[in-house]
Amino acid sequence: MADLKIRxxxxxxxxxxxxxxxxxxxxxxxxxxMDLDRIGGIFTKGTTIRHREGNAYPxxxxxxxxxxxxxGLQNKGVDYFISSIYPRIKDYDTNIMVNVSxxxxxxxxxxxxxxxxxxxxxxxxxxxxCPNVKQGGMTFGVSCAGAAEVVRAVRKAYSKTLIVKxxxxxxxxxxxxxxxxxxxxDSVSLINTLLGMAIDAETRKPYLSTxxxxxxxxxxxxxxxxxVWQVAKAVKIPVIGLGGIMxxxxxxxxxxxxxxxxxxxxxxxxxPAISVKVVEGIxxxxxxxxxxxxxxxxxxxxx
Amino acid sequence: MKKCSLDMVVSANIPLGSNxxxxxxxxxxxxxxxxxxxxVQVRVDNAPGVFLRRPISVNFVDQQKNELWLLVQKVxxxxxxxxEYKTGDVVNMLLPLGNSFxxxxxxxxxxxxxxxxxxxxxxxxxxxxxxxxxxxxxxLLGARSADxxxxxxxxxxxxxxxxTTEDGSAGEKGxxxxxxxxxxxxxxxxxxxxxxxxxxxARFAQNNDIECEASLENKMACGFGACxxxxxxxxxxxxxxxxxxxxxxxxxLSWQI
Numbered sequence: 001m002a003d004l005k006i007r008x009x010x011x012x013x014x015x016x017x018x019x020x021x022x023x024x025x026x027x028x029x030x031x032x033x034m035d036l037d038r039i040g041g042i043f044t045k046g047t048t049i050r051h052r053e054g055n056a057y058p059x060x061x062x063x064x065x066x067x068x069x070x071x072g073l074q075n076k077g078v079d080y081f082i083s084s085i086y087p088r089i090k091d092y093d094t095n096i097m098v099n100v101s102x103x104x105x106x107x108x109x110x111x112x113x114x115x116x117x118x119x120x121x122x123x124x125x126x127x128x129x130c131p132n133v134k135q136g137g138m139t140f141g142v143s144c145a146g147a148a149e150v151v152r153a154v155r156k157a158y159s160k161t162l163i164v165k166x167x168x169x170x171x172x173x174x175x176x177x178x179x180x181x182x183x184x185x186d187s188v189s190l191i192n193t194l195l196g197m198a199i200d201a202e203t204r205k206p207y208l209s210t211x212x213x214x215x216x217x218x219x220x221x222x223x224x225x226x227x228v229w230q231v232a233k234a235v236k237i238p239v240i241g242l243g244g245i246m247x248x249x250x251x252x253x254x255x256x257x258x259x260x261x262x263x264x265x266x267x268x269x270x271x272p273a274i275s276v277k278v279v280e281g282i283x284x285x286x287x288x289x290x291x292x293x294x295x296x297x298x299x300x301x302x303x
Numbered sequence: 304m305k306k307c308s309l310d311m312v313v314s315a316n317i318p319l320g321s322n323x324x325x326x327x328x329x330x331x332x333x334x335x336x337x338x339x340x341x342x343v344q345v346r347v348d349n350a351p352g353v354f355l356r357r358p359i360s361v362n363f364v365d366q367q368k369n370e371l372w373l374l375v376q377k378v379x380x381x382x383x384x385x386x387e388y389k390t391g392d393v394v395n396m397l398l399p400l401g402n403s404f405x406x407x408x409x410x411x412x413x414x415x416x417x418x419x420x421x422x423x424x425x426x427x428x429x430x431x432x433x434x435x436x437x438x439x440x441x442x443l444l445g446a447r448s449a450d451x452x453x454x455x456x457x458x459x460x461x462x463x464x465x466x467t468t469e470d471g472s473a474g475e476k477g478x479x480x481x482x483x484x485x486x487x488x489x490x491x492x493x494x495x496x497x498x499x500x501x502x503x504x505a506r507f508a509q510n511n512d513i514e515c516e517a518s519l520e521n522k523m524a525c526g527f528g529a530c531x532x533x534x535x536x537x538x539x540x541x542x543x544x545x546x547x548x549x550x551x552x553x554x555x556l557s558w559q560i
Contacts, residue, residue: 025529029546032306033397045531053541060522060532062355067524071531074541217354269525270346270356272397273308 002286003293004279006040006260008238009161009186011122013040013095013261016294017251017279020242020265021046021099021125021165022071026085027092033272038279041095043125043189043263044081047115048100049107051077061198061207066217066244067266068196070210073101073130078111082118090120097163101127105153112158122160126151126185129167129192130214141167141192144179151183163240166190166231168220173227174234181235189240189263190231191224216266218244225257232258232299246274248281258299304399306527307335313392314370319453323421324386325362326373328394334369337361338403339429340518340550343373344526346395350384356397357381358526358545360424360495360518363431363457371398374453376421400526401549404429404493404516410437412490416462417479417504419445419496425518427454429493430461441465443482445500449473480507489513495520505553515553519544 004015018041024030027042036042054074061068075081081098089096098115102108108126115124128141128150140146151164164180166173168191177188193214198207206212224243232239241259245251246267254262267274282294291297311328318324344356363372377383388394404425407414414433416426423444433440440462446452449472458464465484466474475482479496480503489511494504495518508515521544523533528546535544536557542548 023525023529029525029527029529033308054531054534057534057536057541058522058532059534060524060530062353064352065354067354069524069530069532074531074534266524269530270354271308272525272527 002283002291004283006294008261011095011161015040015279016261017275018043018261018263019268019275020263023265023268027089030272034276037093039094039275040261041097044096044098045075046073046099046101046127046130047075047078047081047111048073048102049078049111056209058207058209063198064219066215066219068198068208068213068215070208070213078114082114086118095122096120097123097125099125099127101130105150108150109153109157112154116158116160123163124158125163125165125189126154127165129165142170144176147176148179148183151180151185155184161186163187163189165192167192168223168227169195174230177231177235181237185237187238187240188231189242191227191243194220194223218246220244221250225253228254228259229257248278248285251278251282252285255297256301260298304336306397306400308395308397310393310395313388313390313394315390316388320450323374323376323453326375326385326388328371329369334371335399337364337399339432340403340425341399341401342549343396343398344400345385347381347384350380353381353384355524356526358523361428362424363428374421374424397526401545404550406436407438407491413488414438414440415443415489415492416440417443417492417494419479419500420451422496423453425495426493427457430458434461443479443484445479480504502558505558508553516550517553518549519551520549
């Protein structure tokens with residue numbers, strides 16, 4: 001039995017398997033299917049300063065080996081999270097990290113300040129990469145200056161572990177990772193969804209109400225792996241890898257590419273207990289390869 | 304109700320016309336309780352173009368045989384793959400998902416269950432439970448033509464059946480909303496079928512001050528309220544069809560009716 005513990009900033013995780021924002025609700029949606037206490041952490045649904053209705057239906061299209069979504073950050077706002085959701089989830093024995101989304105720097109800061117007050121939330125994931133909302137953060141996430149500006153402001157307002165979620169819809173993700181590291185981010189998570197679209201040839205109409213949406217699932221995994229590998233080489237802070245992880249083998253590939261932890265996203269929709277299975281699978285892999293710690297395989301790509 | 308992931312075994316696959324089929328599944332242990340209107344998420348393996356599970360309504364639960372029935376229309380690659388299932392095949396499902404139709408306040412209520420196409424699926428199970436509770440449900444089933452009518456004998460076990468077809472090849476000619484049965488007094492309508500049909504039924508119900516519940520079928524990814532993809536617009540904002548539905552009181556929906 002290998003040691004699966006990892007650290008991100010000041011925060012210890014019992015294992016490196018977490019669930020991706022927007023695919024796992026607030027955890028409660030999954031408790032019938034699995035024991036949340038067995039995974040390293042949960043990244044909540046994107047939370048904004050005010051209630052958001054999200055985009056119009058249809059918001060989802062199945063695509064080859066993946067799916068597009070255009071949910072558009074539907075959520076009831078941070079105050080509702082604090083009053084109604086937090087009390088129900090705070091005592092799970094796993095790290096619960098709030099995904100903080102916004103459209104202006106003031107909104108990000110205000111939301112982060114409120115979450116900073118919650119004892120049982122040890123970290124936030126700053127979402128500067130949502131592709132589904134006008135100024136849904138991606139405007140910040142696609143330039144070094146924009147990313148640096150929002151992280152600088154939030155860093156001043158937020159004292160605990162700060163993870164920044166990066167957009168893959170950029171020319172050089174490593175330079176953006178360096179820019180947010182420079183401003184005091186404790187970790188970066190990548191990748192958010194890739195901007196894509198789907199068309200119904202018969203009706204000549206787009207499948208999504210917003211025309212374009214975020215692509216996820218196994219189809220994005222090679223892009224995600226490449227970006228994790230590039231970013232892990234470019235920064236000193238730990239990288240959290242995600243993008244199309246469906247099973248243990250996929251997860252191991254991300255560790256080898258340099259990820260310290262992983263997030264499981266779209267796969268939760270198909271197998272709601274997959275994250276626990278991946279924890280078990282990683283354990284088995286490490287034993288089989290004679291490793292005593294998960295750190296033995298992080299960045300261990302032989303190239 | 305606790306949701307679970309179960310490996311179900313195919314006990315029968317019965318073609319119903321060229322476009323539909325009835326799958327019967329059993330399980331080695333007692334099936335969990337399922338309510339009328341609830342659905343299951345079927346994982347379709349070995350179909351390269353299928354990534355997500357397929358949401359399918361509970362058509363019937365046979366308590367004696369510990370059997371679950373799914374009535375399925377061949378729509379795309381996923382349902383076509385399901386049409387090839389053979390007795391003994393093992394199929395993974397998440398169940399039971401969603402809310403359910405609500406039972407009437409009185410067994411004396413005059414209840415009409417209006418279904419169109421494959422949308423008749425949940426009404427069979429609902430009808431069976433209504434009958435069990437001493438109600439006398441009436442079924443109004445519509446299809447394009449006679450060969451689109453399914454399970455009529457099954458429905459007849461639980462109540463009187465009325466039929467409309469668009470081409471007049473069976474029952475009364477026209478749409479379900481034109482059937483003469485609607486001239487009689489009705490207390491409550493339960494409906495499932497194509498959206499334009501359900502909207503017409505909801506309009507009829509509203510104009511005649513009849514309670515109406517409709518079961519919706521939006522495109523969904525997870526089926527249990529995590530992804531927020533399958534929303535419908537309601538008087539109180541977006542609601543998830545999978546976890547806050549699929550059954551809604553039609554007054555609650557923001558339908559232009």
